[in-house]
Amino acid sequence: MTRPAEPASDDAATSPLWRAAQAFRLVTLIYAVGQQAASVSYYTNQRLSWVLIALMAVWSGVSAVMLSQWRIHNLRRVRTTVVIGDHVVVVALIFATRLVSDFDWYHGHQTLPTTLWAANAVMSSAILWGPFGGVTSGLLISAAIITAREQWELDIWRDATAPVLVSVGLAIGLAANTARRAQAQLQRAVRLTAAAEERERLAREVHDGVLQVLSYIKRRGTEIGGPTAELAQRAGEQEVALRVLISEQGERSDAGGPEVDLRPLLTAQATPSVLVSTPGEPVPFGRWEAREISAAVAAALANVVQHAGPGAKAYVLLEDTGEELIISVRDDGPGIPSGRLAEAEGQGRMGVSRSIVGRIAAIEGTAHLLFEAAGPDAADDGAEWEFRVPRRR
Template sequence: MSVERPLWRALTGYRAITTVYAVALLVLAWGDYTDGGRPAVAAGYVAVLVGWTALTIRRTLGADRCTPAFLAGDLTIAVAGILLSPIADPADAVTPTLPSIWVAGSVLAFAVKAGWRWAALTSAVIGAANLATAGFGRATVHNVLLVWLASIAIGYVVEVARASERTLARALRIEAATRERERLARDIHDGVLQVLTMVRRRADRADPAAAELGRLAGEQEQALRRLIHGGPPPGEEPLPAPRAAPEAAPGPPHPEGAGEADLRALLARRASDRVTFSAPAGRVPLPAGAARELDAAVGAALDNVRHHAAGPDGAGGRAWILLEDEPGEVVVTVRDDGPGIAPGRLAAAEAEGRMGVSLSIRGRLRELGGTATWESVAGQGTEVELKVPKR
């Protein structure tokens, strides 16, 4: 909601209330106008004021309706009322002017619409009209300065609020673009990069055609990693965004519908002869989208185990998944028996464009409002703990 909208509504209410106040002042001072004054001038002006306010009451409901022509007309009505006051009351028996505090509404309209500079100019015009009719008395000068300072302050606050809204909108656009880029990078890492890596590693070096295919796959893999990590090279277009976000590792059908999924059933599919899965006996419900993303993060962690935990002789590479259903969160621990992660290796991998940890795991958990932590001891394997709040 724009910060200006409440100001416009308040200004609309102010104009309506001060119009009623001007009518009440005329009724209360009617005897002073008839005793040596010109009641027809006073009544005629107040009638015009009421009609103008009623006809333009919707003009101050938003900046798009508050046109320059309306602002000029509003200021003209205010100045005319001030200048007609001594004509309607030559004996100066009535203290306030005919429009009274209604004139502040026209100044505030300039402040909200155009900022503090126009507010200062408009309040100076109103002040000059008051000084021309009432003289340089203490009360008159006090009221003029009060309106001038208040209008400038409100105009300045409105300008600052508009600048803050523009900055916030720009930050939200950048955040949305960053999230979309991270999502695309996760999809590329979990799909295309895995296939290219497999082709590169399994290419038959004895076969020239297969060797060439492996070399090309390796080049494309490195190019994609650079693209994910640092953006497109100069002169190239970024990857286009898909029409819809693909689902990560869709789970099996579940009776609870599309709004909720059983995380236990999703993770149970990860069990194999080299992956042991342990979980509570009952269901572990989680919002369907969060459950799929958490399952995909576990899949990325298992991919790391398969690629990095197994030794040259094929030994090792076993993994254990532990699912815990806590009162306010779900905790999934993935542990392996590999050689562990050397200090600084995760940061180095991210710098090289290998985004399995930073995007496929940590990025997913961050978007779910959760956390991902790693504990690794040389020669004793690695443990990844994934925590996701239930709501």
């Protein structure tokens, strides 16, 4: 039989509750046996009552072993089967009380499986199915006890059986759900920490190796000149692209998480040739959305370096209208000829459509190229991208 090496997240979260519930089951079994010894002299069928108590003890041992283990294949199905069996045994023993005692006894005393032992089924349901399962189980067993004792009269409101069992189911169910949420948050934090550490490790290795080599090729190629100048230019382009790739590494799992200030993500891209202007007040935005905006701006600036020439300057402006964010990226280079982007996309070169337009569209925004050069002889009016991203209410 295949056994998992470690419990799943849900099982790991509730394992302490399952083990504690089985310890409680042992205590309640001892109490039930003591109650049997104290009450057996009042029973009309004492031998049958001891047989039923023996069955209760056997079932308690079997269910405790099955519910407290997690090294079992199809653990969820096994636990569901045991919990359903728990209810069948409890209800059967409750009504079996009428086989071992007369009306006067079972009408005014506890049933054969004491209320305390019957609470085990309620606790198991609450751990497995949450508050709804716990409350439903409490109501079911309470109804069985009241029916078996024939107490459907006004005195039912003086009996604490139903309130106690329902309260136990509700409390344990809430505790189980809280444990599951805490386990999920812990695992998410561990994954994010591991991913961040891995990104930092890769960034260090890339920086120590590939980026330094590309930077060296760019510098030496520029110094040598001639045919190596083009090689130097390509190396510089790849260096910029690789730096952008490293800086934008992130996961969509951050979407919907805490908001971050967008301004530092943009101002971090400022250089002597890139001027970044942001509002004086913080601009909070979703973590993943802010990273996508920053990556789109970085891609636009990379295009400036690649196509506008080394002497071109770029300007990044962030505006927050309250309803949407407006980010402008403008340069003073030769501009982009009209229709050039559509032509490049038709040729299968998807850099702009994916790195800029695609990122902004993914966060339900729009990206427009406001200025295009009229032709190869047009004045150097530059190009300007405008990103508009609505705020989510």
